[in-house]
Amino acid sequence: MWVLTETAFAKFLARLDADPECAGEKYEELRSMLIKFFRWRGASSPEERADETFNRVAKKIDENVEVHDLVNYCYGVARLLLLETFKGPESRLEPLDVLPQLIATTDETAERERQFACFEECLHRLPPENRELIVQYYREERQAKIDHRRSLAERLGIPLNALRSRTMRIRDKLEECVDRCRRKSSL
Amino acid sequence: MKKIRYSEERLRLYLLGELPAPEQAALETEYFADRELYDQLCEAEHDLIDDFVRGRMPAADQERFERHYLTTPERRQQVEFARAMGRSLAQTESAEMKTQGRASSALTDWWPRLLAPWRSPQPALGFSLVLAVILALGGAWLLINTLRLRRELAAVQSSGSTLRQREQELERQIASQREQRDQLTTELERVRNQLRIAGEKQTDPSSIPAVVTLLFPARPVRGESEQKTLRVPPTAEIVQIQLELKSDGLTNYQAIVETPEGKSIWTRRQVRARGATVILNIPAGLLPTGDYILTLSGLSAAGEVVDVSNSYFRVNKR
Numbered sequence: 001m002w003v004l005t006e007t008a009f010a011k012f013l014a015r016l017d018a019d020p021e022c023a024g025e026k027y028e029e030l031r032s033m034l035i036k037f038f039r040w041r042g043a044s045s046p047e048e049r050a051d052e053t054f055n056r057v058a059k060k061i062d063e064n065v066e067v068h069d070l071v072n073y074c075y076g077v078a079r080l081l082l083l084e085t086f087k088g089p090e091s092r093l094e095p096l097d098v099l100p101q102l103i104a105t106t107d108e109t110a111e112r113e114r115q116f117a118c119f120e121e122c123l124h125r126l127p128p129e130n131r132e133l134i135v136q137y138y139r140e141e142r143q144a145k146i147d148h149r150r151s152l153a154e155r156l157g158i159p160l161n162a163l164r165s166r167t168m169r170i171r172d173k174l175e176e177c178v179d180r181c182r183r184k185s186s187l
Numbered sequence: 188m189k190k191i192r193y194s195e196e197r198l199r200l201y202l203l204g205e206l207p208a209p210e211q212a213a214l215e216t217e218y219f220a221d222r223e224l225y226d227q228l229c230e231a232e233h234d235l236i237d238d239f240v241r242g243r244m245p246a247a248d249q250e251r252f253e254r255h256y257l258t259t260p261e262r263r264q265q266v267e268f269a270r271a272m273g274r275s276l277a278q279t280e281s282a283e284m285k286t287q288g289r290a291s292s293a294l295t296d297w298w299p300r301l302l303a304p305w306r307s308p309q310p311a312l313g314f315s316l317v318l319a320v321i322l323a324l325g326g327a328w329l330l331i332n333t334l335r336l337r338r339e340l341a342a343v344q345s346s347g348s349t350l351r352q353r354e355q356e357l358e359r360q361i362a363s364q365r366e367q368r369d370q371l372t373t374e375l376e377r378v379r380n381q382l383r384i385a386g387e388k389q390t391d392p393s394s395i396p397a398v399v400t401l402l403f404p405a406r407p408v409r410g411e412s413e414q415k416t417l418r419v420p421p422t423a424e425i426v427q428i429q430l431e432l433k434s435d436g437l438t439n440y441q442a443i444v445e446t447p448e449g450k451s452i453w454t455r456r457q458v459r460a461r462g463a464t465v466i467l468n469i470p471a472g473l474l475p476t477g478d479y480i481l482t483l484s485g486l487s488a489a490g491e492v493v494d495v496s497n498s499y500f501r502v503n504k505r
Contacts, residue, residue, distance in 0.1 A: 044261070080499060112270070164227070165222075179264070
């Protein structure tokens with residue numbers, strides 16, 4: 001069985017970008033995209049599948065297979081991996097209503113409280129301007145939400161898509177922080 | 188490459204797994220290449236989850252969301268995160284409103300002092316003035332309430348309009364799918380007729396239908412499989428798939444073509460190998476652009492069904 005070596009990984013990163021620092025950033029961005037792709041398509045363990053995608057692509061590069069568009073190639077491999085997933089025994093995803101009915105147990109309520117406490121903690125750890133941005137960005141609903149976000153972008157002097165990108169990164173960091181906090185507090 | 192703009196509604200359909208397969212693949216190809224579209228899709232997911240946890244979804248959409256989205260632990264965790272965030276933001280808003288409320292109550296303390304000069308030697312005048320103030324306040328309250336009700340009415344009308352639009356869109360989709368089904372049925376019949384005629388005639392190059400061929404070489408059942416892409420021109424009538432077999436002692440074969448989601452597209456039983464190759468002729472009209480899985484199984488001399496191969500291929504109709 002082929003194992004990802006340091007050399008093979010370095011070759012893969014070099015294909016992303018000649019500059020190691022830029023290559024690292026692009027690797028993380030591409031990994032996030034692949035994780036989201038697997039999650040949006042309903043595959044379980046999206047992080048493992050993203051890593052498996054990279055393993056397969058790195059193997060091809062190591063074997064000197066010609067790859068013109070690396071990002072598109074990664075997507076193609078990810079799609080193939082997804083097809084294999086759907087043919088496997090775990091392909092049957094259970095919608096929530098066929099799982100055993102759970103009464104809100106004390107554990108579940110305690111878990112929600114823990115999640116909330118972690119969120120508050122992580123929110124307060126954010127730099128003040130990021131905290132304020134998140135609070136402002138997720139206010140309002142429907143058309144008011146869209147108008148509010150537009151006026152927020154104007155106030156900050158940045159395009160709407162730049163504002164969206166910025167708040168998403170903050171939200172992603174919040175999610176990671178809450179996840180770490182939750183795991184720590186459940187030990 | 189021309190940028191396609193996607194509405195929030197189409198992105199939500201993608202997130203709920205309800206976009207047709209060709210459009211799904213096109214969207215994915217595009218967001219891997221376009222960071223802005225990827226960010227837009229991420230935000231659509233956040234908004235979808237936020238609407239669910241804050242009870243802003245119509246009941247029918249809630250059911251769709253629960254059925255299609257809450258199917259993996261990672262997604263359920265995302266919903267819990269959004270729930271915590273919603274609760275935190277609601278508390279922040281409530282705290283802000285309380286602060287504003289304290290500021291406005293300081294304003295209402297003015298009233299007794301303001302009215303004091305009027306409580307006096309001329310009670311009738313004082314009474315008239317108080318009555319005038321009460322009427323003015325009552326009028327203002329009526330005005331505010333009217334404006335609020337108008338806003339709510341506009342919101343309800345807008346929501347009704349959105350539902351009507353959604354209904355119309357669904358009806359259009361149903362009509363389009365019926366039309367497509369009818370066209371495929373007609374196409375299939377035509378191809379069958381042509382095959383029959385071709386079989387009856389002498390070999391004549393001009394009577395052979397346009398055929399596109401895909402070859403899968405022999406390989407073991409287990410192991411890494413590679414997906415092949417087949418470009419099918421619009422004039423093609425038959426997609427011929429040739430599967431090379433290892434010597435396996437099997438007689439009859441059965442072939443099934445299905446989508447990754449398990450929908451069966453085409454089945455053939457009692458297929459006999461020609462030498463070491465199984466040849467399958469599939470009407471091109473049954474294979475629109477998308478991903479497919481071809482499962483070949485065989486019948487042993489003892490009468491047991493044996494899996495032979497799973498082959499993955501993508502049809503690209505240009």
